[in-house]
Amino acid sequence: MKIKVNSLSNGIHNFALRKNVGEYDLEEPFVGEIDMAARVDKSNGQIIFDCSFEVMARLQCDRCLEYYDEKLTGEFRIIYMRDEVSEEDEKNDIYQLMPETVYVDLTKDFFDYVKLALPMKNLCSEDCKGLCPSCGANLNYETCSCETEVVNPVWEPLLKLKK
Template identity: 40%
Template sequence: MESLFKVNISPLQDAPGETMEFHTKLSIPNLTGVGNRLIEMINPWVLELQVTSLNQRFQVSGRLTGNYELSCDRCLEKVRLPMDTELFALYYPDGDHFPPEEGLAYTGDELDLTPLLLEAINLKLPMKNVCSLDCKGLCPVCGIDLNTHTCNCQKEAFDPRLAGLLKWKEQEGGGSGGQS
């Protein structure tokens, strides 16, 4: 993937404690999320950022805001959602020995913020996406959208492998409410 945003850190390299601020608009390409679902990014996104020098290490903090579209997991209709996510990372010179969970590596005079931005977006995405809490989804038999249409399909699917249990329940009184 092409870099989303790079920061030239040469003015900060020999200036511990100094900060640079950025306020810019980004164009983020569509992404593929968990389960290979398409995440359509509605551009532009707004990036507000502070980069602070910490003796050859750099602290990046800020906020990324924008809108995206996902398909509803129940009825497959497109849903537009806002995202507002905070950013924070420490960048270490490549070659420094640091645990990967503590920061990101950089080389030269630039910080590539692409991994930070993509991680922030992915962590903010919902695991399940629904157009509304009362979405009825699609009919499992004919596939019609039950939010806008009704169908006469038999919804009670019976698994023939369970016929023996049903017979036992009817003969032996199999019980209800957890009793047998």
């Protein structure tokens, strides 16, 4: 998402962009379209970009291994200042705006934050019953005749390998 800033007047401006994830070079697990929005607040000394996004991801459940779609959303703020900024500032998404800057490209920032929005743990639903450790049956859809015992989450990665 590129925003032309050199001719932007002071004040609030809103930008929105919808792209197909493929067209936008966002790799798996993202699918469909990504909606990006930026509220831009420009003043003499700085430009503040308040950004938000919405994108679908196709994730694989850690318990039952089924694929499911989850909507991911997020927000972040990027600031460009006329003043010189430190390395520490850049870590906090504060950058220097050079006098010759025409565009500010937020694409990489969107990529970074979209990736951060991916969950640490993938569950198709909070109460997913997972797979039977003995026969591998998906217990969300079927019951099996194995002796039922609660699976210790520690073994879940092994069950995955088994499958």
